[in-house]
Amino acid sequence: MITSGTERAxxxxxxxxxxxxxxxxxxxxxxxxxxPQSAAASPGIxxxxxxxxxxxxxxxxxxxxxxxSLLVSVTVVSVAVVASILSGFAFGTxxxxxxxxxxxxxxxxxxxxxxxIVVPLFYDLRDLGLTNTLWAxxxxxxxxxxxxxxxxxxxxxxxxxxxxIEAATLDGASPRRVLWSILVPIGRPAVMTLTVLAFMxxxxxxxxxxxxxxxxxxxxxxxxxxxxxxxxxxxxxxxAAAAVLVALPVVILYLFAQRSFIRGMLEGAVRE
Amino acid sequence: MRHQRRYLPxxxxxxALLLFGGFLIYPLIRSVQFSLFSWDGLGASEFVGFxxxxxxxxxxxxxxxxxxxxxxxxFFSVLPLVLGLVVAxxxxxxxxxxxxxxxxxxxxxxxLAMVVVAVAWRQIYAPDGSLNTALRALGLDALTRTxxxxxxxxxxxxxxxxxxxxxxxxxxxxxxxxxRVPRELFEAARLDGAGAIREFFAITLPxxxxxxxxxxxxxxxxxxxxFDLVYVTTGGGPGNSTTVPAYEVFQRAFREGAVGSAxxxxxxxxxxxxxxxxxxxxxxxxxxx
Numbered sequence: 414m415i416t417s418g419t420e421r422a423x424x425x426x427x428x429x430x431x432x433x434x435x436x437x438x439x440x441x442x443x444x445x446x447x448x449p450q451s452a453a454a455s456p457g458i459x460x461x462x463x464x465x466x467x468x469x470x471x472x473x474x475x476x477x478x479x480x481x482s483l484l485v486s487v488t489v490v491s492v493a494v495v496a497s498i499l500s501g502f503a504f505g506t507x508x509x510x511x512x513x514x515x516x517x518x519x520x521x522x523x524x525x526x527x528x529x530i531v532v533p534l535f536y537d538l539r540d541l542g543l544t545n546t547l548w549a550x551x552x553x554x555x556x557x558x559x560x561x562x563x564x565x566x567x568x569x570x571x572x573x574x575x576x577x578i579e580a581a582t583l584d585g586a587s588p589r590r591v592l593w594s595i596l597v598p599i600g601r602p603a604v605m606t607l608t609v610l611a612f613m614x615x616x617x618x619x620x621x622x623x624x625x626x627x628x629x630x631x632x633x634x635x636x637x638x639x640x641x642x643x644x645x646x647x648x649x650x651x652x653a654a655a656a657v658l659v660a661l662p663v664v665i666l667y668l669f670a671q672r673s674f675i676r677g678m679l680e681g682a683v684r685e
Numbered sequence: 686m687r688h689q690r691r692y693l694p695x696x697x698x699x700x701a702l703l704l705f706g707g708f709l710i711y712p713l714i715r716s717v718q719f720s721l722f723s724w725d726g727l728g729a730s731e732f733v734g735f736x737x738x739x740x741x742x743x744x745x746x747x748x749x750x751x752x753x754x755x756x757x758x759x760f761f762s763v764l765p766l767v768l769g770l771v772v773a774x775x776x777x778x779x780x781x782x783x784x785x786x787x788x789x790x791x792x793x794x795x796x797l798a799m800v801v802v803a804v805a806w807r808q809i810y811a812p813d814g815s816l817n818t819a820l821r822a823l824g825l826d827a828l829t830r831t832x833x834x835x836x837x838x839x840x841x842x843x844x845x846x847x848x849x850x851x852x853x854x855x856x857x858x859x860x861x862x863x864x865r866v867p868r869e870l871f872e873a874a875r876l877d878g879a880g881a882i883r884e885f886f887a888i889t890l891p892x893x894x895x896x897x898x899x900x901x902x903x904x905x906x907x908x909x910x911x912f913d914l915v916y917v918t919t920g921g922g923p924g925n926s927t928t929v930p931a932y933e934v935f936q937r938a939f940r941e942g943a944v945g946s947a948x949x950x951x952x953x954x955x956x957x958x959x960x961x962x963x964x965x966x967x968x969x970x971x972x973x974x
Contacts, residue, residue: 420778420779421781423775424775424776424778424781425781427772427775427776428776428781428783428784428787431772431787431791431852431856432786432787432790432791434852435793435794435853436790436793438794438802438805438809438849439793439794439797439805441805441808441809441815442801442805442808445808492704493704495700496700496701496704497701499698499700499701500697500698500700500701500702502697503694503695503698504698507693507694507697508694509691509694509695512694515698515702518710519701519705522705522709522710524906524955524958524959525709525713525955526909526910526931526951526954526955527910527912528912528930528931528934528935528950528954528955529712529713529716529951529952529954529955530708530712530713530716531712531934531938531951532716532719532934532938532944532947532948532951533712533715533716533718533719533948534708534712535938535939536719536726536944537712537715552704552707552708553708553709553712555704555708556704556705556707556708556709557709559701559704559705560705560709562701563701563705588693588697613796616798617796617797619798619800619912619913619916620912620913620931620935623935624935624939634798635798635799635800635801635913636800638798638800638801638804639800639916639917642800642804642917649811652804652808653804653805653808656800656804656805659798659800659801660797660798660801663796663797663798664793664796664797667793667796668789671789671792674792674795674796675788675792675857678854679854679857679858679861679899
């Protein structure tokens with residue numbers, strides 16, 4: 414398309430202003446994280462103070478909370494992805510009574526906000542003595558990821574060519590073999606997208622670990638950051654360093670798999 | 686697979702259905718049940734019918750909370766949509782380099798934990814934070830204030846954080862939609878002498894209706910579910926000036942011993958989200974035919 418030089422220049426101005434708006438708060442935190450903790454601090458390395466990360470790490474006990482986050486995330490992601498592959502396979506390739514109604518139930522589940530389930534979850538699991546366990550924190554999040562995952566994997570299995578399945582079946586392959594030896598290997602991108610999204614949701618989740626582990630035994634990293642914030646109101650540098658530590662795992666994953674993130678979060682919203 | 690055994694599909698479905706049913710659908714039903722009782726979380730509960738729902742309209746704090754949610758919808762949804770439409774339409778008119786990098790950067794706020802976002806913006810809004818510092822540098826000392834401790838400005842300040850988080854998502858979504866519009870359509874419009882504004886209203890806007898519907902659904906739901914942001918930045922204050930429904934659910938269920946009231950708010954919130962989804966999708970589908 415032919416566009417004038419002025420218009421092109423305007424485009425770049427908009428591009429830069431918008432990117433700057435998106436980056437400004439992130440740069441603010443990074444700058445604060447590398448700033449001296451007090452006026453009397455040592456000159457640091459070229460005026461920067463990477464030791465803040467070490468201090469925040471030890472003072473906030475982040476090694477412990479990041480480990481908890483990792484444990485919860487890996488549990489949620491692995492169970493949710495496997496269950497979603499199985500259910501998506503059933504919805505996407507098989508005919509059975511009640512499939513429509515059940516599928517709509519899953520779609521409905523995607524919309525249910527955490528607030529709507531967390532109150533009875535806490536009181537019911539407390540009565541069973543299950544609060545402050547991995548399962549209290551993980552199971553509700555598995556259920557949420559399974560709702561989306563079933564929808565997401567069904568969409569993939571529906572696009573897989575029926576001829577492929579029929580040929581394999583004629584060769585005597587069982588449904589289980591068709592699924593795990595043919596469809597899942599071909600569908601790696603769809604599984605990958607589901608995996609990174611479920612990981613991000615679980616890593617960033619706040620309300621469920623806050624409520625389901627009242628004594629802090631299963632305190633995840635974002636919660637630890639909120640508590641650290643309460644204890645270090647004046648220590649801007651340490652707090653910023655802690656925030657960077659909590660955000661880093663998902664940001665690194667995003668930089669490597671940004672296509673999966675963007676595709677999943679945009680297409681995942683397009684419901685039927 | 687015609688020769689499968691009849692129970693086989695249900696076998697594949699079982700793990701997902703058990704997890705989803707047990708930890709999402711069952712608690713949702715329990716929420717509805719809880720909402721019909723008055724219960725402090727420990728002692729005996731008393732059946733009160735729809736009293737907790739009546740309270741949604743009579744309790745001033747709750748009315749304020751839902752009002753704040755409406756204000757947040759403006760900042761989370763309307764503002765990003767307007768900004769996103771303008772920026773995406775302009776960027777779509779001419780090939781610019783670096784669009785891939787632009788997308789990566791503006792989408793980044795979406796993947797950060799809300800607590801991290803809140804910590805970042807607290808530092809910007811702090812009395813001697815970067816916003817006030819910038820205003821002083823520009824000689825606008827009169828505009829400086831304690832952004833998160835002011836009855837008038839705290840809610841918009843929290844809202845702007847939502848604008849920051851959602852604008853990138855909306856822009857990327859709209860850019861993708863506009864990229865699918867055949868180039869010839871724009872060429873033809875230009876040959877007919879349509880200016881940029883006409884072109885936007887006649888071609889660009891109608892062709893991204895579906896994307897607009899998705900953007901509105903995602904961002905409105907995000908606005909209605911806002912919890913972490915308020916919990917970390919303001920705690921609902923000063924006073925009740927920034928409390929939102931999700932925050933009231935948490936406070937009442939786990940801090941104030943009003944479990945039934947909390948459940949009623951949660952059920953109402955869920956109903957609103959369902960209805961919004963249906964309305965927005967209806968509009969989008971109806972027009973796409």
